[in-house]
Amino acid sequence: MSDHPVGEARQLLASQLSPGAQLFVFSARNWLVAAKSKHCVRGYLAPFYERLGAGDALPVMDELMCNLAVAAFRPIQVHCPCRVDLSEDESLLLDTLRAVQRSDHERANQLAQEFLSGAMATTFIRVADAYVEQLRESNLSVTGMRYLCAVDTATQAQHITH
Numbered sequence: 829m830s831d832h833p834v835g836e837a838r839q840l841l842a843s844q845l846s847p848g849a850q851l852f853v854f855s856a857r858n859w860l861v862a863a864k865s866k867h868c869v870r871g872y873l874a875p876f877y878e879r880l881g882a883g884d885a886l887p888v889m890d891e892l893m894c895n896l897a898v899a900a901f902r903p904i905q906v907h908c909p910c911r912v913d914l915s916e917d918e919s920l921l922l923d924t925l926r927a928v929q930r931s932d933h934e935r936a937n938q939l940a941q942e943f944l945s946g947a948m949a950t951t952f953i954r955v956a957d958a959y960v961e962q963l964r965e966s967n968l969s970v971t972g973m974r975y976l977c978a979v980d981t982a983t984q985a986q987h988i989t990h
Contacts, residue, residue: 840913840914840919841912841913841914842854842911842912842913842914843912845922845972846968846969846970846971846972847880847968847969847972848960848963848968848969848970848971848972849922849925849926849969849970849971849972851876851877851880851882851963851968852889852921852922852925852959852970853914853918853922854876854909855873855876855886855889855893856893856906856918856921857906857907857908857909857911858872858873858909859873859889859890859893860893860906861908861909863893863897869890869893870886870887870890873886873889874886877889880966880968881966881967882962882963882966882968884962884965884966885959885962885963885966885968888955888958888959888962889959891955892952892955892956892959895944895948895951895952895955896943896944896952899944899945899948899951899952900943900944901943901944901945902943904917904921904943905917905918906918917943920939920942920943922970923939924936924939924940924952924953924956925956925959925960925970926970926971927939928953928956928957928960929960929964929969929970929971930971933953933957936953936956937949937950937953940952940953940956
């Protein structure tokens with residue numbers, strides 16, 4: 829039985845995301861912090877991307893965030909880096925990237941239309957496609973089943989009763 833009533837959103841934690849999705853959320857949050865404090869965004873994030881072998885994805889991530897910052901028709905809520913949960917907009921952005929990664933561009937465009945209009949949504953999808961491709965080349969994915977595992981119910985019942 830679920831702890832969450834039907835129709836109530838379950839709070840997603842950053843730690844539950846695939847490594848590529850974690851990198852995106854970390855990047856979006858820190859991009860915003862660096863941009864607001866007028867620091868070099870790429871210089872700030874480069875060590876993290878390099879450590880993961882995804883240095884080529886960083887300029888694309890920067891372009892993705894610049895597109896959002898300039899063209900979004902509504903405020904996009906990005907949590908501060910210390911938060912463990914995701915905002916609704918961070919989840920929406922991840923869902924958009926996941927649709928792009930699955931090559932479901934129709935769905936990705938539909939999701940992008942929730943924060944960008946017309947040609948800007950198309951541009952965002954094009955850049956998102958380049959970003960997920962760069963992550964893929966570094967063996968990172970924004971999709972994945974990080975916490976899905978098979979459970980031996982007999983063993984589980986044993987642990988519960990003892």
